[in-house]
Amino acid sequence: MSALVFDVSHLLAGSLVLMSFVLLYQDRLPSLINTFALQSLLLSLAIGWQAQAQGAPHLLVTAALAIVLKAILIPMVLRRLVRSLGIHRTIETVVGIGPAMLAGMALVALAMALMLRVTAAANIFAREDLAFALSVVLLGLLVMVTRRNAVSQVIGFMSLENGLVLAATGAKGMPMVVETSVAFSILIALIVIGIFLFRIRERFDTVDVAALDEFRGDRQ
Amino acid sequence: MIQALALQGIQGLLVIALAPLVTGVVRKTKARLLLRRGASIFQPYRDLLRLFRKESVLAHNASWLFQAAPYLVLAFTWVAAALIPVLAFNLPLGPGADFIAIVGLLGSARFVLALAGLDVGTSFGGIGSSREVMIASVGEPAMLMLIFSLALVAGSTQLSVIAAFTQSPAVGLRISLGLALLGFIMVAIAENGRIPIDNPATHLELTMVHEAMVLEYSGRHLALIELSTFLKLLAYLSLIASVFLPWGIPPTWAGGMQLASALGLFLAKVLGGAVLLAFFEVSIAKMRVFRVPQFIGAALMLALLAGLLRLVSQSF
Structure with missing residues (x-):
């Protein structure tokens, strides 16, 4: 029975990592x-x-928060944002999908090599959850790095936070307060970022963050 | 022993007899989904008969390779398809039914066909061969990577051992196997030139791959090539059936009832796969040729991920 319990949690955590790769592969908002x-x-x-x-x-409760906030509310807001910014057709990637995928593989390998060595004494649920969670976090960072569009960077940030929540729930005895406050701070971040995006567009007529580089003083 | 040999022979004849039917089912299902009536599911047999009766026209500058290629392609593909265990695992040729050997056989068939496409020197043959080889040069590494991941999980590249492992209760719910299956389906679609990669139903010069390569063939040569295309599709379907869904295949000769049930289940799995393929094909648009490496790259990535996740689930 315990084998099945373990297999299912392995399956779910593994599919989170897989979804991070799908995020890397997708090129439309x-x-x-x-x-x-x-x-x-x-x-x-x-x-x-x-x-x-x-x-x-x-x-x-954490699971319910994740469904309501992250699976329904945030995507809804983002969809509306994308439509009102009129950028639902475009996406600019900095590097191609192929190199990004390879970099992602390397990051996953790094996460596994690191976590499996560090957490040798922990129980198996925590161990493999931590390994997967670190991969999701690193892949989220990679999405942020490989995209030039501010909205897809926001999505990379949110998926990074998915990895953090996965790590928090794998560790037994994480206080409820921490998880709730993380969930709500993400929501606040979304609001701030949303306002910020409109400000960027008003100022520069685009949400391509490469446009911001021109206004930095230290570039020649 | 004699029964096992007979079973091996029956298996070889079964795949070649069944192959046109599978393609017929795919075409019929696609036609029905597009609200057309479509040709009968036995139409591929009639096409083959008609082509075998017709005269084969050769270009003046065709070399011996051009004439030998259809026979070689059919031989390679048939051996590969006949090796895959569908009726029982421990057949006399079982030890030869190795995943890498099957990929090698199918790869040789493709190599010969690509050479034949270049042989006459028409521009279509050349473009077809060059595209086919481009797809192969990314598809085969992905396929081998998938085989390595499967071998990590099951402990062998031999089909009968892998299938025995997936049949045993030890297999459980493994994400590595799921990822490998997904990657395998993607590679199979690319290798068979099905819709997102190549459209087997058109002769539109900008997009065709396989059809461009065999454009110069006619008569019995074309019939042989068509037959090997049907066989290749069946080979991939039965690979999926015997590696990932091996339920109902007895380990060895176990009486007529067992054989009948194995045969029935095999038919159900393969025809079910054909119907699913048709659904997939009508619901997706063909992609640009230059996007193909990305598609197969995703399969390669799935294979790598399957291997990595396997390491996690093993190391506690």
């Missing part, structure tokens, strides 16, 4: 947002399963 919503849904399933496996009912 609407599908990027949909993929993010799917990743958040998988995250909440993973948390729900952890609640079952660890016998920790307060994790169900």
Whole structure:
């Protein structure tokens, strides 16, 4: 029975990593947002399963928060944002999809090599969750680095936070307050970023962050 | 022993007899999904008969290779398809039914066909061969990577051992196997020239790959090549059926009832796969030739990821 419990949590956490790769592969904003919503849904399933496996009912609250905020609310807001900015057709990547994928593989390998060595004494749920969570975090950073469009950078940031939540739920005994405050600070971040995006567009007529470089003093 | 040999023979005949039917089912399903009536599912057999009766026209400058290629291609593909265990695992040729050997056989078939496409020196043959080889040069590494990931999980590259592993209760719910299956389907679509990569139903010069390569063939030569295309599709479908869904395949000769149920299940799996393929093909648009490496690159990535995740689940 415990083998099945472990297999399912492995499956869910692994599909989170897979969704991060899909985020790297997507090159259109609407599908990027949909993929993010799917990743958040998988995250909440993973948390729900952890609640079952660890016998920790307060994790169900975290799972519900993940569904409501990240799988429904944030994608909805982002979709509206993209439509009102009129950029639902375009995306600019800094490096091609192929090199980005290879870099992603290298990051996952790094995360596994690091986490499996560091956490040798921890219990298996925490161990593999941490390895997967670090991969999701690093892949989220990679999405932010490889995109020039501010909205897709926001999505990279949000998926990074998915990785953090996965790590937090894998570690037994993480206080509820921490998780809730993280969830809400993400929401605040979304609002701030949303306002910021409109400001950027008003000022520069684009949300391509490369346009900001011209206004930096230290570039020749 | 005699029964095992007979079973091996039956398996070889079964795949070649069944191959046109599978393609017929794919075409019929696609036609029905597009609200056309479509040709009967037995139409590929009639096409083959008609082509075999027709005269084969050769270009003046065609070399011996051009004439030998259809026979070689059919031989390679048929051996590969016949090696895949569909009726029982431990057949006399079982030890030869290695994943890498099958990829090698299919790769040799492609090599010969690409050479034949270049042989007459028409521009279409050349463009077809060059595209086919471009797809192969990314598809084959992806395929080998998938095989390595599977071998990491199952402990062998031999089909019967992998299938015995997926049949055993030890397999559980493994994400590595799921990722490998997904990558395998992507590679199979690319290798068979199905829709996002190549459209087998058109002769539009800008996009065709396989059809451009075999444009110079006619009569019985074309029939042989068509037959090997059908066989290749069936080979990939039965690879998926026997590696990822090996339920109902007995380990060895186990009486008529077992054989009948294995045969029935095999038919169900392969025809089900054909219907799913048709659904997939009508629901997606063909992609640009230069996007193909990205598509297959994703399969390669899935294979790598499957290998990495396997390491995590093993190391506690």
